[in-house]
Amino acid sequence: MTGRWRGAVIPLLVFLLWELGSHAGVLPHDTMSRPSDIGGAGWQALSDGSLLYATFQTFENALIGLVIGTTIGILISLPLGLSPIVDAIVSPTLETLRPIPSVALIPLALLLFGFGLRMEVLVVAFACVWPVMVVSVSAIRSIDPRLLEVGRMMEMPVALRMLRIVLPAALARIGVGIRVAAGVALVVAVTVEIVLNPQGLGYGMISASQALHPELMWAELIWVGIVGWGFNALLVAGERIWLGRFMVAGVA
Amino acid sequence: MQSRSDASATTAKPPALRMRNLSLSYGVGPSRKLILDAIDLDVAEGEFLSIIGPSGCGKTTLLRLLAGLVPPSAGEIFFHEQPVTGPSRSRVIVFQDYGRALLPWRKVWANVALALESRGIARAERRDRAYALLERMGLTAVGDYFPGQLSGGMQQRVQIARALALEPQLLLMDEPFGALDAMTRQALQDEIARLALEQQITVVFITHDLEEAIYLGDRVVALAANPGRVASSSEVDLPRPRNQLTTREDPRFLAHRHRLFGLLMDH
Numbered sequence: 001m002t003g004r005w006r007g008a009v010i011p012l013l014v015f016l017l018w019e020l021g022s023h024a025g026v027l028p029h030d031t032m033s034r035p036s037d038i039g040g041a042g043w044q045a046l047s048d049g050s051l052l053y054a055t056f057q058t059f060e061n062a063l064i065g066l067v068i069g070t071t072i073g074i075l076i077s078l079p080l081g082l083s084p085i086v087d088a089i090v091s092p093t094l095e096t097l098r099p100i101p102s103v104a105l106i107p108l109a110l111l112l113f114g115f116g117l118r119m120e121v122l123v124v125a126f127a128c129v130w131p132v133m134v135v136s137v138s139a140i141r142s143i144d145p146r147l148l149e150v151g152r153m154m155e156m157p158v159a160l161r162m163l164r165i166v167l168p169a170a171l172a173r174i175g176v177g178i179r180v181a182a183g184v185a186l187v188v189a190v191t192v193e194i195v196l197n198p199q200g201l202g203y204g205m206i207s208a209s210q211a212l213h214p215e216l217m218w219a220e221l222i223w224v225g226i227v228g229w230g231f232n233a234l235l236v237a238g239e240r241i242w243l244g245r246f247m248v249a250g251v252a
Numbered sequence: 253m254q255s256r257s258d259a260s261a262t263t264a265k266p267p268a269l270r271m272r273n274l275s276l277s278y279g280v281g282p283s284r285k286l287i288l289d290a291i292d293l294d295v296a297e298g299e300f301l302s303i304i305g306p307s308g309c310g311k312t313t314l315l316r317l318l319a320g321l322v323p324p325s326a327g328e329i330f331f332h333e334q335p336v337t338g339p340s341r342s343r344v345i346v347f348q349d350y351g352r353a354l355l356p357w358r359k360v361w362a363n364v365a366l367a368l369e370s371r372g373i374a375r376a377e378r379r380d381r382a383y384a385l386l387e388r389m390g391l392t393a394v395g396d397y398f399p400g401q402l403s404g405g406m407q408q409r410v411q412i413a414r415a416l417a418l419e420p421q422l423l424l425m426d427e428p429f430g431a432l433d434a435m436t437r438q439a440l441q442d443e444i445a446r447l448a449l450e451q452q453i454t455v456v457f458i459t460h461d462l463e464e465a466i467y468l469g470d471r472v473v474a475l476a477a478n479p480g481r482v483a484s485s486s487e488v489d490l491p492r493p494r495n496q497l498t499t500r501e502d503p504r505f506l507a508h509r510h511r512l513f514g515l516l517m518d519h
Contacts, residue, residue: 144352146347146349146352146353147352147353147355149321149339149345150353150355152321152338152339153319153321153339153340153341153344153345153418154341154366154367154370154418155339155340155341155370156370160369160370164355164366164369165355168355168357168358169355169357245357245398246357
């Protein structure tokens, strides 16, 4: 535990200067709400359950999108990473899809599913496919060819070879890709909610802003940061527990 | 126990392994490099064939061709009269670099069990059968370790146990003891000789160690380099089981050593 408190120094200092600056009239307190007001609004939103419910909605959307996007990303990366021929055929198409901003999918997603979970999940999943795919392909390409030869020598069926050799050998690095995608998932989920989807933390923020409750908007903004930090910490811990023994894997 | 070397020369049975005009080259046009040039070799069933040669003579490449990991540029390989077109569980390679060939995230027994799984052996049986194989290699105590926690000699034993789990008819060994210390190497030499004799497995054993080639082989084939080709083939008429002290002091052993040493120096 020693030393952990150091990470809190900067936020606390910022809040302190902010509060003082606001009282001194340096900061416009009608938009830059005072930290004390933000804290009050945040506490209220937490205690009446609205913030937790919005968090649950955003989290649910982000997580489902992350799982779907990760699964697709890994599945694409297997043939792409293992076969130069597949790579040559498929990569140009994928590289054309990849630069499309996920937010640009919102109109299409709305047409397909209307408001709600499915539309948001589609956009999040699209955004999550790419970081997972890029990292997985490079992880699979750097698997020691000797391990793949062992699989061939054993005449393993393709599925078994993927499951027993390729994926475990690449897993430690795929984990990093999933962690990047998790950050993206949260960002995209909140964005979709701000732009269109009437649920979750993003919708809460845009509503608070439009209702001229900047202190509530600030509280939710800071809350999103805390949720994202917690999500990442959770994933890091999960990686350590579940992927620890794959860290020594045949991937440089 | 008699020498099995007579099998290779006078057998009525067709050879286990036949190489015909086997060639391999990399590249095309003027940059084309011939690695192996028209290798013709037969290996009898149950024979222990040692292959020696200077570095760069294509020994390892030859073994990879026999395993079916690499297709030849020209020529053919027949294993029990069937053309070799790809890897097979019946022709198992034991790699020199055991550290890269074992799955580091799987415990020792699970590495062996993977070979059993690939043969379609039921999950419930795998652990016991893996441990039975580990026992044969003297590895029972380290079954629950990860490969990275073992010494080089132990890791190579694990790789051999895993190869045996595939119940191969042909064992292809690529300088398997090259990276081990002298004592470990001698112990493993005797073990592999015993295994080959007990199981009647055909073995092609690559080494750059002249004495190892003679000590283990029913026959020693010397390759010459640039391009790799067969320089000589000689029967080793030493009785089995062989002994690290007496066999190596046997005048016939020394005669082989002298002749092959001179041969390798010429090339």
